[in-house]
Amino acid sequence: MKLEEFISSPQSRQLIESVRNFAKSFFERDGTHGFSHVERVFNLCMHIGREEGADLEVLALAALLHDIARPLEDAGKVEDHAAEGARIARRYLKSLGYPDEKVEAVAHAIEAHRFSRGPEPRTLEAKILSDADKLDAIGAVGIARVFMYSGEQGRDIEASIKHFEEKILKLKDLMYTKTARKIANERHRFTVEFLRRLRLEIEGEL
Known part of the structure; x- marks a missing residue:
């Protein structure tokens, strides 16, 4: 950039x-x-x-x-x-x-x-920073980061999937700005599709 x-x-x-x-x-x-x-x-x-x-x-x-x-x-x-x-x-x-x-x-x-904790962002700049930080946990980069962390912590694939379900898939609904919501929706769709395919491969269906 x-x-x-x-x-x-x-x-x-x-x-x-x-x-x-x-x-x-x-x-x-x-x-x-x-x-x-x-x-x-x-x-x-x-x-x-x-x-x-x-x-x-x-x-x-x-x-x-x-x-x-x-x-x-x-x-x-x-x-x-x-x-x-x-x-x-x-x-x-x-x-x-x-x-x-x-x-x-x-x-x-x-x-x-x-x-995950306060204070609540009051300014536009604070809201954008919060959005950008969350966006980096969704989509292709977010998937890579989850499995990087899993490798660092010795966490298996099932535990990683649970992390997606408990945290990552909820992030798109926590955006403050219109622009971030648009990006989040696209990244969320990609993440959902990845998890769908991952589950199928785990079950041996693909």
Whole structure:
């Protein structure tokens, strides 16, 4: 994705690239919640944000920073990576002289990006980030991520199917924006078809 297609200001693009490098430094390894996930969420945010009329600079920064504390949560060092990520983002962006109002907009989006716990996203940018994070769990990428995680955790195919049924297949109904709902519906259909075929193959019918 070419950033200049979404962000016209050279100063803004430079800021976003600096934040990208800062965010990437938190990830020693990739995986289901590695920096490749962050990049995909970023790309989704730019596409959805342009369609929905969001502040793309705020959205870009929030997307890049939304999971910076995820490695800390995975290591048991913090309880909530969204809350801790917002704290880190505030300190970092303030150190760059970023306007306080925009710092808080970025921090709120990070705090509210998890669909499984509060706070509820109040701004358009927060809603888009939450949508993009959920969208990365649906469709072809979502299927790949489920089985990556299953491999990491030693989880079998049946347990993976249960995860789809209990969580992944419910995500399309949790989108906030019209653009995300459209994407989610298509990704959901693909996921449902995959699971249908997977069950048939398990039963030896295909």
